[in-house]
Amino acid sequence: MSQPLQQKNTRSLLTWLPLVMLAGSVFFYLILMGHIRHMKHQQLLLKQTNVWKAYSIDPARFPIEIAGEYQITPSATPETQTEDSADLAYLKQTYQLNGKPYTITTYISSKEYHHLLIKVSIAEGIVFILLLVAIVIINRQESRRLWTPFYSTMSAIRAYDIRHSKSLPLDSTTGTEEFDQLNKTLRDLIDHVDQAYRNQKQFTENASHELQTPLAIIRSKVELLIENPGLNEDTAQLLQEITEANERLSQMNKNLLLLTRIDNGQYPETEAVALSPLIERLTHFFREYYENEVAKTTTALQPDVHINANPALIEILINNLLRNAYIHNLPGGWVEIRLSGKELIVRNSGPAVEGDPERLFDRFRKGRVDNRTTGLGLALVRQIAQLYRHDIHYTYQDGVHQLQVIFS
Amino acid sequence: MKLLVVEDEPSLLSSIIRYFREEQFTCEAVSNYTDALQRIEDTPFDCIILDINLPGGSGFQLLKYLREDKKKDGVIIISARNSLDDKITGLDFGADDYLTKPFHLPELSARVKALLRRKYSDGNAVVDLDVLLIDLASRTVTTQGQPVGLSKIEYDLLLFLVTNKNRVVSRQAIAEHLYDGPSDQAPGPEFVYSHIKNLKRKLKERSCPDLIQTVYGLGYKLVV
Numbered sequence: 001m002s003q004p005l006q007q008k009n010t011r012s013l014l015t016w017l018p019l020v021m022l023a024g025s026v027f028f029y030l031i032l033m034g035h036i037r038h039m040k041h042q043q044l045l046l047k048q049t050n051v052w053k054a055y056s057i058d059p060a061r062f063p064i065e066i067a068g069e070y071q072i073t074p075s076a077t078p079e080t081q082t083e084d085s086a087d088l089a090y091l092k093q094t095y096q097l098n099g100k101p102y103t104i105t106t107y108i109s110s111k112e113y114h115h116l117l118i119k120v121s122i123a124e125g126i127v128f129i130l131l132l133v134a135i136v137i138i139n140r141q142e143s144r145r146l147w148t149p150f151y152s153t154m155s156a157i158r159a160y161d162i163r164h165s166k167s168l169p170l171d172s173t174t175g176t177e178e179f180d181q182l183n184k185t186l187r188d189l190i191d192h193v194d195q196a197y198r199n200q201k202q203f204t205e206n207a208s209h210e211l212q213t214p215l216a217i218i219r220s221k222v223e224l225l226i227e228n229p230g231l232n233e234d235t236a237q238l239l240q241e242i243t244e245a246n247e248r249l250s251q252m253n254k255n256l257l258l259l260t261r262i263d264n265g266q267y268p269e270t271e272a273v274a275l276s277p278l279i280e281r282l283t284h285f286f287r288e289y290y291e292n293e294v295a296k297t298t299t300a301l302q303p304d305v306h307i308n309a310n311p312a313l314i315e316i317l318i319n320n321l322l323r324n325a326y327i328h329n330l331p332g333g334w335v336e337i338r339l340s341g342k343e344l345i346v347r348n349s350g351p352a353v354e355g356d357p358e359r360l361f362d363r364f365r366k367g368r369v370d371n372r373t374t375g376l377g378l379a380l381v382r383q384i385a386q387l388y389r390h391d392i393h394y395t396y397q398d399g400v401h402q403l404q405v406i407f408s
Numbered sequence: 409m410k411l412l413v414v415e416d417e418p419s420l421l422s423s424i425i426r427y428f429r430e431e432q433f434t435c436e437a438v439s440n441y442t443d444a445l446q447r448i449e450d451t452p453f454d455c456i457i458l459d460i461n462l463p464g465g466s467g468f469q470l471l472k473y474l475r476e477d478k479k480k481d482g483v484i485i486i487s488a489r490n491s492l493d494d495k496i497t498g499l500d501f502g503a504d505d506y507l508t509k510p511f512h513l514p515e516l517s518a519r520v521k522a523l524l525r526r527k528y529s530d531g532n533a534v535v536d537l538d539v540l541l542i543d544l545a546s547r548t549v550t551t552q553g554q555p556v557g558l559s560k561i562e563y564d565l566l567l568f569l570v571t572n573k574n575r576v577v578s579r580q581a582i583a584e585h586l587y588d589g590p591s592d593q594a595p596g597p598e599f600v601y602s603h604i605k606n607l608k609r610k611l612k613e614r615s616c617p618d619l620i621q622t623v624y625g626l627g628y629k630l631v632v
Contacts, residue, residue, distance in 0.1 A: 212488045213417055216510030220423035223513045226576045226626045227430075236624030243626070247580050250510055254592040285588040288561045289595060292602040312590060319589040327595065377593075 009143055013136055021128045029121055036113045040084065044091035047106040052095055055104075059097065068107050075103035086110055149174035153183055160190065162197050163263070201264055208257035215250045222246065255376035258316070259363070262383050267310040275339055276301040278315060282322055283337060290326045294348075296334040305341055307407055309388050317384040320377045321346045321403055328353075328401065344405045353401075357394050409524060410434045412453040414444040414470070415486070416462050424457065427513045428520075430575075441465030448474060448481070454527070455482040455520050458503070460494065468501055475502035482523045486511065508591055512581035518571045535570055537632050539616055542567060551616035561586050562607045565600075569620060569630035578627040604628055 003011070051070045055062045064072040078094035078101055092105045153170055160168055168190045170183040222243050226236075261267065279301055287297045307314065325335045325348035333349035353360060361382040363375065381403075385392045389408040394401070411433045415421040418439060425435045436453075438444045441464035448456070448470065456474075460467040471483055485498040488509040495506045504523050507516060525533055525544070533544035541550045547563055549556045558566065568585050569577060579597035586603070587594035608620055621629045 209488065212509055213420070216488075217417070217419045217423070219510050220420060220427075220513055223578060223581070224423060224426060226578060226623065231624070233624055236626055240625045243578060243580060251592075258592065282589050285561075285586075286595075288559055289586065289599055289603075292599065292606075315590040316593055319593050323589075323593065323595050 005147065006140060006143060010136055010140060013139060014132075017132050017135060021132065025121070025124060025128060028124055029117075032117060032120060036117060037084065040089050040108060040110070040113060041082070041091070043108055044082075044089065044106050047108070048091060048093060048104055051106060052104055055102075056097055068109070070107065071105045073103050073105075075101050077101075079103060084110065086114060146176065149176060149179040150182070153179070153186065157186065162194065167191065167194070201260055205257065205260045205264065208253050208260065211253050212257075215246065215253060218242075218246050219250065252376060255380060259376065259380060259383055262313065262380075262387060267313050267387075270308050270310050272306040273309055273311050273314045275305045275307060275314075275318075275344070276303050279318055279322075279337060279339060279344075282315075282319055286322050286326050286335075290329075293331060293333070294326055294329050294335055295332045297337070298334070299337045299339075301337070301339040302341060305339055307388070309384075313384045313387070317381050317405075318344075320381050321405070324377055324381075324403070325350075325401070342407055344407075345402060346404075347400055347402045349399055350401050352396060352399075357396060360394055361392070409454045410436070410451070411520070412436050412438065412444075412447055412456045412481075414438050414456065414462065414467065415459045416440065417459075423513065424516065427517065431517060439463075441470065444470055445473065448479070452479065453481045455484065455523055457484050457486060457516070457520070460485060460487040460498075468497060471498070471501045471503055482520075482527055484516070484519055484523060486516070512578065512584060514568070514572045514575060514577045514581045515585055517575075518568055518585070521571050535567075537570065537573070537619075540570070540611075540619070542570060551611060551614045554614050556610055556614050556616070558607070558610060561603055562610065565603055565607055569628060573630045573632050576623045576627050576629045579625075582628070 047070065051072070055064075055072060075094055079092060080094070081092040083090050087110055088107055089110050090105050090107045092103055094101050094103045096102075149171060156168055156170055159165075168187055170187055172180065172183065174180055174183065222239060225231075226239055231239075279299070283297060283299060287294075321344075322335075322337070325337075325346050328348070328350045329335065330349050330351065335349075336345075336347040338345045338347075361378045363379040382392055385405060391406040391408075393404045393406070395404075396402070409432075411428055413421060413424050413428075413435060415424065415437075416439045421437050421439060425437050428435050436447060438447055439462075441462045444458075444462065445465075447453075458467045458470060462470075467485060467487070471485075474481060474483065483503045484505045484507060485494075485503045486507050486509055487494055487498070498506050504526075505519050507519060535542040535544065539551060542548075543550075544567075549558055549563065549566060564586050565582065568582060579600045582600045583597035584594045586600075604620060604622075608618065612618065619630050619632065621631055623629055
């Protein structure tokens with residue numbers, strides 16, 4: 001699972017630093033204990049040497065025992081013994097005086113050392129915790145500062161849209177060599193992609209444009225040919241099929257050219273377009289043209305609805321919505337057009353479309369196998385709607401198709 | 409009628425010339441700017457069919473030259489550039505009409521004839537076919553002295569066929585001619601048949617002889 005960089009960094013610090021510090025603490029404690037034991041031993045030895053020295057000078061007058069300090073006892077056998085408990089530590093050793101053996105036991109209190117050990121350990125623990133917190137905080141601050149160019153690069157990339165953005169606004173000097181390189185690499189990459197995208201679009205436009213001439217020639221030759229007096233039913237049928245295929249090709253080509261031109265932003269002029277007269281004019285044509293197929297057309301148009309757009313494009317959008325409603329209809333069917341200030345709705349009776357309705361707007365996607373359409377009509381509608389940021393929705397329910405354009 | 413066709417694509421040029429020669433036009437063909445300029449200077453034409461992209465210059469320049477020289481030749485621009493700007497520029501420079509490539513030859517022919525009609529008829533534009541009388545100003549049709557009530561589509565259809573009389577007009581050409589929406593987005597020709605049927609029925613009801621022939625599935629021909 002991916003986590004943010006900051007969190008990941010902190011998490012690894014919080015995992016490893018305490019472990020290192022714990023090991024350090026144990027090591028420190030052991031060393032400290034070793035030193036303390038050594039110190040106590042040295043102190044016991046020093047005390048013994050001093051007691052023995054004083055006793056040897058004047059054995060009669062030197063007290064043989066001070067409780068908690070030392071004890072001198074004549075002993076039969078020589079012995080050496082040390083004991084170190086939590087409260088008390090002692091050292092027993094045998095010395096010779098005038099041929100007689102004496103055992104001296106010296107005592108020191110362990111308590112102070114023990115307390116010292118605890119206090120030092122606690123202080124050390126506190127210092128370690130403070131250190132940990134400081135390291136984490138400094139690390140977070142610092143890495144946030146260090147990664148700032150990275151985050152600004154990321155948001156610039158996110159805002160980049162190949163259709164509208166010219167280039168990527170990235171700093172060339174971020175103060176960090178790696179980020180400078182990253183930005184340079186990204187800029188180069190985007191420049192290449194942008195160039196390829198532009199070439200591609202230009203190619204489509206040029207190709208469509210160049211196709212127009214041979215298509216026009218074929219059309220004109222067929223039109224001369226159909227007047228040939230030697231025409232019979234068989235050749236007429238062949239000519240008919242050639243004509244239909246050529247017309248479809250021609251129509252597709254025109255639509256592709258139009259799509260590319262919209263893509264390339266070649267319709268920049270906009271004005272406030274009055275929708276209801278436009279819809280009325282187009283509806284008038286379609287109603288009359290399809291009068292033998294579609295029985296009923298109803299309109300409810302709110303007057304004075306204007307939208308800011310290129311008039312030619314808006315005409316195509318509405319034209320294609322209407323044409324679609326009339327073509328994909330049933331004999332004796334109906335079309336209903338409603339316009340309000342916020343939306344345009346075109347509804348019509350018709351057979352169900354096959355496949356995913358969302359993909360109906362894709363290029364060359366058709367609801368039915370139908371050689372009357374190019375599969376680009378609704379792609380154009382979407383392209384134009386997107387250009388002006390209008391939402392477009394399609395639904396099909398109980399034999400009714402509905403296309404809704406919600407104005408931005 | 410004298411017609412000059414300026415078009416750089418030889419195959420298309422020959423189609424246009426052939427189509428208009430059959431209409432009894434006197435046609436001249438040129439395929440570049442210099443030749444076109446030469447012909448325009450030498451002779452007045454009733455109509456010039458002018459392509460915009462020409463070797464050696466632009467059709468707009470020719471048009472500008474023509475109008476600055478106060479020449480009255482009718483001009484129809486044919487251009488592959490389907491942009492509104494080109495159309496507006498062309499009409500601003502004094503073109504009489506504008507047609508986008510690819511076009512149907514009967515459409516071009518109808519535009520040329522409409523231009524000539526506007527140019528030479530002094531107001532009372534009437535097409536008289538003996539059995540049929542079309543008043544262009546009031547958009548009314550009479551046969552045997554009786555008016556025939558036609559819808560807009562039927563009237564446009566009849567006028568288109570009459571303009572191209574004795575020629576086969578394809579269903580596609582008819583569909584595009586009848587269409588009243590943005591160019592390039594016309595519906596298909598499937599319903600031309602039903603409008604032809606309605607038109608024939610209405611004419612027959614007024615005792616007009618059957619003039620419209622069906623040429624297999626290809627198109628229609630109005631024979632006078």
